[in-house]
Amino acid sequence: MGTDFHVPAGELCRRQARIQAKLQEKDIDGLLIVQRVDLFYFSGTAQSGFLYMPAEGDPLLMIKKYLPRARRESALLNLTAIGSIRQIPHRIADTYGRLPGTLGLEMDVLPVNYFNKLRNLLGVRDYVDAAPLILATRMIKSDWEIDQMAQTAALSQRTFDYMTTTIRPGLSEIEFTGMYEAFARKWGHGGMLRVRDFLTEGYAWHLLSGTSGGMVGVLDSPASGEGTSAAFPCGAGGRRLAANEPIMIDFSCVLNGYHMDETRMFAIGDMPARAMRACQAAMEIHDAVLEKVRPGVTLGDLFDVSVDRAAALGYADPYLGPPGSKVTFIGHGIGLELVEAPIIARGRDIPLEAGMTLALEPKLVFENEFSAGIEDVFRVTETGYQMVSQVPGKIFIC
16 A cells, blocks of 8 residues: 555556557547546556557656656656646647547546537547447456455455454444444555446445345445435445344455455344345355356356346345346446446346456345345456455354
């Protein structure tokens, strides 16, 4: 953790080569990267600026603020200061001799007004959505990235260990999440969870105890929980933790920009028998999916395996939410953003590839009663999978 963290030059070069190959394949002359996470991925710095990636040649990093820090953080060779976005077309033309005929932009995240401003300013002939190319590049993680995620996983495990020693009846859900989040922050948790969808807010305090776990709501998730108010109606709320009830803790951890997303079931004293059986069923579904993981198997295949196993275990109704409120996914890619491509969902015919990192989260929701589930992060390998998560795959009775 800290200011000594840098993305190696070789890592940036490999990323550059992969995105440029995709640009050439699609006959896109250049790519202008604006979104903060994409900028960091391809440049190694998250300072305010713009990265122009030509289909061939070295990229150009244009920094509004703050160039000296960007120079310390980024291993790119071409960095320059700009006073405003009006200078972008001139810098590109001066560096490459011309403006691109076709320019790729991150159209999945650019606000309409900002896109129109860039379009009017740049005067490029054609604009295309390059977000799918960026996401496909980021979807395959290098060994260096896996090592970063392993370090985040170690911090997450340390935080779950802390939870087991401090959880107690009488604490409110939000109070306890504040305790373990503060612990994680002390050891490097970045605090800010990065999410790409403009309607989604990342937060680390998704703790649902007892009946809170049976509350469906705003989240595109099996259960939302109570939340702190109608203004933030998801995650932990004011309900007090109690003995002998199921407590689901879905904790998201981030270190040096790389995320982990893990869920474990807790109980103080004893886990009720019905909840225990549901927790064990979720774990069995989780393991059944992992048994099928290997390159070439589609995301939809994994989803179907989970649904079939849930039905075989007698949990078709509560699986992935109560009837009428079910979600159609069981996992998601993860890395520099909490939720990335690809999504393990019904009907997705995208095949698994070595290097993908995914969070697998089968969950059962008994409406107005409780939730049960588990979530782990794994990496697809050439022959199967490798766990990235380090938290023991068990039910914690404290």
